[in-house]
Amino acid sequence: MTIEYDVAIVGLGAMGSAAAAFLAARGARVLGIETHFPAHALSSSHGDSRLIRLGYFEDPSYVPLLQRAYQNWRAWEAALRTDLLFVAGVLQIGKADSKIVSGTEASCKLHGLPYERLDKTETERRFPAFKLDEGEVAVLDPQGGYLKPEAAVMGALKIAAAHGAELHFGERVTALEPDARGVSIVSSTARYRARKIIVATGAWVADLVPALRPYAMPIRQVVAWYQPQDGFVAQVGRMPCFLRDEGNGGSYFGFPALGADGVKIGRHAHFMEPIDPEKPNPPVNEKDRALLDDFAVRRLLGVASHRVRETTCRYTMLPSEDFLIDFLPGHDNVVISSACSGHGFKFMSVVGEILADLALIGETQLPRSLFSFHRHFGA
Ligand SMILES: Cc1cc2nc3c(=O)[nH]c(=O)nc-3n(C[C@H](O)[C@H](O)[C@H](O)COP(=O)(O)OP(=O)(O)OC[C@H]3O[C@@H](n4cnc5c(N)ncnc54)[C@H](O)[C@@H]3O)c2cc1C
Known part of the structure; x- marks a missing residue:
């Protein structure tokens, strides 16, 4: 019998691991699939340190998200009994x-x-x-x-696993087949079913979402x-x-x-x-x-x-140097996270919450108008 997961996550780097932590903690049946291993050297999430700051010069509308991110970082530190964010x-x-x-x-x-x-x-x-x-x-x-990126990714995965998430490493997703009821996920070794999917594949995002190839560089x-x-x-x-x-x-x-x-x-x-x-x-x-x-x-x-x-x-x-966090147009069971443009890590703890909201309830109370498909591409 094929298990149907509530949410499958492709890519367990910064954003995928954060989404897994939030989803599993809310009781969802979660599958996470990662080609390599957490925070590996080809990902965007290695190198000992990442800046975090509140007075955001890029756009003041990021500040409420950063305030939430700080709260979530501190909550993860308490859950993990370790330090991730250093003032x-x-x-x-x-x-x-x-x-x-x-x-x-x-x-x-x-x-x-x-x-x-x-x-x-x-x-x-x-x-x-x-x-x-x-x-x-x-x-x-x-x-x-600053934040410790490797520890943050491992910590989020630890929270996800502690709440029952199934996490697969050394397995690459090769195709997604969304339909009216959910999504079939084809990997290098197996085939899965989920009601929703989160694509958090960083630099590889255009492999599974070819429409992004001209934009996500x-x-x-x-x-x-x-x-x-x-x-x-x-x-x-x-x-x-x-x-x-x-x-x-x-x-x-x-x-x-x-x-x-x-x-x-x-x-x-x-x-x-x-x-x-x-x-x-x-x-x-x-x-x-x-x-x-x-x-x-x-x-x-x-x-x-x-x-x-x-x-x-x-x-x-991305051309705007903001993030893309939205449903794939025409597919309300496929959520995309392309949260880098060189400044995404500090938001990991709030992007995970937004992704979990979108996958489980279809919307979020957190501000995300900067990150919509429509804003980026007019779609
Ligand atoms: C040198 C450097 C410095 C930075 N400095 C800062 C900073 O100071 N502050 C800040 O906020 N941000 C900073 N950033 C940006 C930040 O690190 C990124 O925004 C963040 O790491 C992106 O995370 P991600 O989850 O999107 O990608 P990743 O962490 O790369 O995760 C994507 C994962 O998906 C996996 N994957 C891909 N395709 C598949 C597939 N088909 N099947 C299964 N798995 C797949 C990959 O193996 C990878 O592990 C910096 C980035 C770099 C590179």
Whole structure:
């Protein structure tokens, strides 16, 4: 006899594992299928750290979702008896009229969030890791900090499994066949039935949803870790996490020394290089190293001179750089999550809740108008 699951989830990375945790905790019969293993090196969810911040420069309408995400992160920490979210502050540096600075301030003002605006002298006095140009300023988000991505994905899967979710690893879904009653799921080893399906396949989203191929673009991302010359300057507490607007040079992000590998930095979207998700990421090359080394030397004082580790990762960019979280048009049993565009991880704990709402009750009280098919594609 074929088991009919309430919800099947394809892809157990950040968003799929979060959905599994919420659905199973609500008593749904859940099947999760993952080609590889949790937070593997070809996914978008590895590399020790992810930024989280509340004063969202990208769009203030993300803030209520972030407030919910913080609550959900703390609830997961309590359930798992472990720490996933670490408040270390996030410093957002640039010219006063840059999007990162002005957008963060606008978001904080609109939502009554605490923040501090610091000039060059004050920033360099309090946080000696950073070097600002004349006329640059910094906005400190004191509630910002970082998440541990591998632990977060494993934690969500642990919650899901504890509530009875069936989780399959090393199994790839090759086809979805939605019909009026539900969805048939064909994998490399079996065939399943579910009333609803959530497609949370990150960089591979267009494989199962070909309509997204022209829009959801997997790109290569590179990050590197640098050994501080002065260990005290790079400690959490003396050095916040940061975002830095470099004008036409793009924007950079980074973390204080969270472990023996030191300070981690990357440029948002790196060189915007499209990749084929079926192939391994092209390895780190001299051009990548030159970009990150140059930033480290120019912008981080005594902190980041000696590169000790480097890795590649992948973003899945949508044209608006927002997320897509919606039903596939014409199919109210297929829910799509493409929540990356290089900034999705911090929302994992609320995206999981939205996906669970959509799969179980067909709607959500949480704001998701930014993420609709209609907004992205007019469908
Ligand atoms: C270097 C880097 C830095 C980042 N920094 C930040 C940050 O500071 N803050 C932030 O908020 N966000 C950040 N992001 C973005 C964030 O990490 C992503 O938004 C998030 O990880 C996306 O999760 P996902 O679940 O969509 O994809 P993934 O975690 O990649 O999960 C997709 C999963 O689906 C599986 N899969 C694919 N196809 C199939 C199939 N057919 N059958 C079964 N399984 C399948 C894959 O194996 C994979 O495990 C960063 C991303 C990168 C790469």
